[in-house]
Amino acid sequence: MDSLQRTDLFDLVIRGGKLVTATRTYHSDIGIRGEKIAAIGPDLEGARVVEARGLLILPGAIDPHVHLEMPVGETHSSDDWFTGTRAAACGGTTTVIDFVEPGLGEGLEHALAKRRERGQGRAAVDFGLHMTLVNDKAETLQEVPGLLEEGCTSFKTYLTYEGFRLSDSAFLHVLCVVKEAGGTLLVHAENDTIIAHLQRRFRAEKKTAPKYHALSRPPIAEAEAIQRSLALAEVTGARLYVVHISTALGADALHSARQRGVNASGETCPQYLLLTDKELSRPGFAGAKYVCSPPLRSLMDNERLWKGLADDDLQTVGTDHCPFNYKGQKDLGRDNYEKIPSGLPGIESRLSLLYQYGVRMGRLSLERWVEVCSTNPAKIFGLYPRKGSLEPGADADMVLFDPNKKVTLSRSLLHEQVDYTPYKGFELQGYPVMTFLRGKLIVKNGEFTGAAGDGKYLVRGCSG
Numbered sequence: 025m026d027s028l029q030r031t032d033l034f035d036l037v038i039r040g041g042k043l044v045t046a047t048r049t050y051h052s053d054i055g056i057r058g059e060k061i062a063a064i065g066p067d068l069e070g071a072r073v074v075e076a077r078g079l080l081i082l083p084g085a086i087d088p089h090v091h092l093e094m095p096v097g098e099t100h101s102s103d104d105w106f107t108g109t110r111a112a113a114c115g116g117t118t119t120v121i122d123f124v125e126p127g128l129g130e131g132l133e134h135a136l137a138k139r140r141e142r143g144q145g146r147a148a149v150d151f152g153l154h155m156t157l158v159n160d161k162a163e164t165l166q167e168v169p170g171l172l173e174e175g176c177t178s179f180k181t182y183l184t185y186e187g188f189r190l191s192d193s194a195f196l197h198v199l200c201v202v203k204e205a206g207g208t209l210l211v212h213a214e215n216d217t218i219i220a221h222l223q224r225r226f227r228a229e230k231k232t233a234p235k236y237h238a239l240s241r242p243p244i245a246e247a248e249a250i251q252r253s254l255a256l257a258e259v260t261g262a263r264l265y266v267v268h269i270s271t272a273l274g275a276d277a278l279h280s281a282r283q284r285g286v287n288a289s290g291e292t293c294p295q296y297l298l299l300t301d302k303e304l305s306r307p308g309f310a311g312a313k314y315v316c317s318p319p320l321r322s323l324m325d326n327e328r329l330w331k332g333l334a335d336d337d338l339q340t341v342g343t344d345h346c347p348f349n350y351k352g353q354k355d356l357g358r359d360n361y362e363k364i365p366s367g368l369p370g371i372e373s374r375l376s377l378l379y380q381y382g383v384r385m386g387r388l389s390l391e392r393w394v395e396v397c398s399t400n401p402a403k404i405f406g407l408y409p410r411k412g413s414l415e416p417g418a419d420a421d422m423v424l425f426d427p428n429k430k431v432t433l434s435r436s437l438l439h440e441q442v443d444y445t446p447y448k449g450f451e452l453q454g455y456p457v458m459t460f461l462r463g464k465l466i467v468k469n470g471e472f473t474g475a476a477g478d479g480k481y482l483v484r485g486c487s488g
């Protein structure tokens with residue numbers, strides 16, 4: 025073998041698969057050197073070769089919205105940095121973006137460093153962090169530009185929840201500051217006044233069952249707050265990302281704002297595409313397993329969100345993975361829905377659920393599936409083209425996906441650290457069989473082969 029051929033030898037070649045990106049689907053080999061994709065083309069030779077005939081090869085999926093070991097009331101979400109990211113990897117997700125929630129009076133940079141430290145050494149996939157802003161005090165906002173330099177380029181705000189909620193004027197102020205710094209603002213949009221009013225009424229009427237959680241947060245509470253946040257974003261010209269859109273009305277509001285040229289994008293989640301509020305009326309207390317905020321909606325909402333994903337009214341699918349065990353956590357609210365920790369697991373099954381119910385059911389093209397699960401989150405959160413693409417120079421984050429593999433979702437199949445899955449019994453055709461993180465095989469046929477600490481903190485750029 026001459027020296028020229030030896031230099032053409034890649035560390036790893038994925039051979040004969042069908043590459044799917046946000047723009048096209050085609051057959052090619054992929055050559056990897058170190059942690060990067062080095063070449064795309066035919067007949068590549070590698071020191072190691074993985075045969076991928078019959079498989080789809082996608083850029084690693086990116087989940088822009090997860091909550092690992094998140095404190096909520098007297099408890100915290102049941103997946104920690106390791107178990108949650110291991111589950112993500114098993115489902116084909118190689119990057120997650122979690123949140124920093126600074127303590128009372130704690131500086132933002134300090135809180136970021138602490139949270140980053142916590143993930144480092146534990147995460148099994150790469151991770152970024154959004155910063156939560158709960159006030160518009162000068163000493164808080166003056167830290168915003170410094171955070172962008174540390175790769176924390178997106179900021180989460182809430183229009184509801186005691187202790188988190190921003191007034192309209194504070195929200196507008198934050199929009200201006202984040203825009204000026206070049207960042208992106210995330211908003212949890214629900215009308216706090218409507219929710220507080222309905223909660224008071226149900227309290228007086230002794231209505232405490234899980235279904236009242238959903239009834240206290242009606243579709244209009246979301247739609248009004250989305251509309252209002254879009255109006256404020258429009259006035260400032262700031263870049264807004266509306267998290268977990270659950271309603272047809274919310275999708276409509278985003279659609280018309282984008283038509284007007286507002287710099288806004290939106291996310292929905294598998295639970296808002298695939299589950300309905302009927303789940304909350306399950307016998308006994310089982311409805312608590314489906315309590316999340318915003319709540320599950322109607323079939324009509326599901327269909328509007330699917331259409332919105334296909335038509336680019338909505339740009340991403342995140343999971344809002346925030347799991348709580350049914351026994352020992354969800355049951356804190358047995359006598360009062362207000363005490364049920366709010367959140368669902370879903371970090372592991374997003375990609376395959378979207379394949380089954382999106383691609384296989386004809387709602388999404390293969391390319392759109394990759395775009396909403398990987399490429400758009402990378403673009404919106406400053407990771408593209410290092411993540412979310414299959415191009416030379418990109419991180420070698422890849423999912424080998426078998427479009428014919430059949431699975432039935434169950435708690436025992438999944439790796440999430442929680443005692444149930446809301447997708448129990450869902451029958452899927454199409455499932456990830458290998459996951460690579462920067463060239464390293466971290467999942468093979470459902471078995472995790474990576475390690476805690478494989479994942480690195482990502483210094484993100486600004487939205488592109």
Ligand SMILES: [Zn+2]
Pocket residue numbers: 089091344346
């Ligand atoms: Zn969330």
